[in-house]
């Protein structure tokens with residue numbers, strides 16, 4: 395069994411978590427201040443996932459802030475960034491509008507601001 | 511044009527938005543927000559990363575999403591907003607002089623004023639670095655505006671001085687957009703940013719963080735070509751023969767924020783040398799009657815959730831203020847004790863009902879510590895904490911029962927291992 399030290403990134407508390415790993419699986423979690431930390435650690439030791447935030451151009455010249463609707467694989471961040479940089483959004487656009495479906499593993503790219 | 515308002519809020523960032531909503535909900539009939547930019551939301555408009563609103567909404571929102579939650583709330587109320595309007599000065603009688611392109615220079619009068627002007631970044635001028643002043647040097651906030659609002663990447667090879675959150679966020683942002691971030695340098699032996707940002711902005715992209723290091727020379731004639739970095743001793747002095755060289759075309763500074771209080775000075779509002787914001791009671795009223803302050807203009811917050819919380823408080827008390835005559839004050843002072851850099855509020859008025867939440871920062875990182883609030887020799891509150899750091903604001907609640915016991919002043923102190 396190996397113990398891996400992690401910092402939970404789910405909230406600003408930044409709890410120091412000790413994850414016990416056996417056969418590439420997390421079997422025990424200590425140090426988490428809340429249940430979200432356990433979920434984070436279990437995912438982090440198997441396949442780290444991150445929400446990606448960025449911007450895309452719009453047809454009126456303004457930049458539109460965007461994010462992936464769910465966390466994506468950390469290893470795929472740069473691939474997703476390449477796809478994001480090819481998108482041009484039509485205005486008007488509202489928070490939550492889908493700009494690209496399935497940008498990675500069933501995750502959509504959505505707008506996080508309103509532009510009229 | 512209307513000239514008289516119950517309440518005028520200066521600044522339409524998260525603090526101004528929440529303060530206006532809360533003052534209106536307390537019964538203020540005419541509330542006006544003055545904002546110099548062309549939209550509401552303040553600095554949140556350029557903070558496109560997520561992590562906002564975890565306390566308030568139990569969701570991880572981006573800056574603009576957080577701002578729109580409040581802008582949408584504002585729109586359901588009869589609150590006036592004047593955009594692209596800059597306040598130039600104020601007087602103690604609550605007259606405001608402002609300017610915009612439609613009215614030119616004009617004046618307004620309010621029964622109460624809420625200050626919500628936010629903060630600005632400390633400039634490079636505060637630091638003393640050898641070298642000429644080549645192009646390619648920006649504050650992290652300016653770079654954030656370039657990349658996120660204007661859609662323009664200021665450079666390809668970057669060194670960041672200071673490990674404040676904005677610097678860390680920009681390290682990741684520029685990396686995602688194709689730049690190479692060579693290093694983040696921090697003169698202190700600890701980072702001033704949140705731990706989660708070290709993990710998700712630096713570690714995720716193998717960006718090295720050098721603690722106890724600073725830039726000692728910036729190279730380049732017209733444009734930055736590189737920097738020389740040295741390790742520093744306990745007194746933050748560069749240690750000879752520890753130089754490391756980095757090639758770069760861009761240097762970002764993330765060396766702290768200062769409340770923007772030029773305006774407050776025009777109304778003779780006393781400021782605290784520790785926070786650089788106004789001295790306030792727990793109601794967030796300053797020492798000049800009818801002037802309230804909240805958000806980053808009062809104290810630099812790490813989390814926007816606390817900004818909103820503080821602004822709701824200020825707005826509510828401003829709403830009360832215009833309704834009824836002041837009971838008169840019975841005020842005690844809140845002192846910074848051992849290892850405490852500042853406490854807000856600086857004064858507690860015992861005539862005000864309700865609990866008092868103290869916000870404070872330690873002067874240094876301490877482990878296994880006890881936080882104590884004392885009145886003379888009597889201990890009012892004692893709390894244990896695993897770790898405290900200047901980069902993370904602490905809070906403590908004093909119940910009414912405790913504040914009633916305070917005689918003359920209280921002291922907040924932190925003791926622990928270094």
Ligand SMILES: Cc1cc2nc3c(=O)[nH]c(=O)nc-3n(C[C@H](O)[C@H](O)[C@H](O)COP(=O)(O)OP(=O)(O)OC[C@H]3O[C@@H](n4cnc5c(N)ncnc54)[C@H](O)[C@@H]3O)c2cc1C
Pocket residue numbers: 520521522523524525526544545546547551552553554557562595596597598626627628629630631650651652654675676679767770773804805806807811812813814817
């Ligand atoms: C560059 C930068 C990046 C930041 N990034 C983060 C982050 O990633 N996460 C986080 O939690 N916090 C971040 N912060 C902290 C952030 O500022 C606060 O969380 C929050 O936005 C503060 O709200 P506020 O309303 O007090 O100030 P602001 O959002 O700064 O709003 C102040 C408003 O007042 C207006 N104003 C100022 N002076 C005048 C005047 N004279 N007349 C009219 N209007 C005026 C300004 O235009 C502005 O809109 C950042 C701060 C800065 C400076």
Ligand code: SF4
Pocket residue numbers: 402403404405406407408409425426427428429430431432434
């Ligand atoms: S474990 Fe819970 S409390 Fe600790 S950082 Fe993670 S989300 Fe926050």
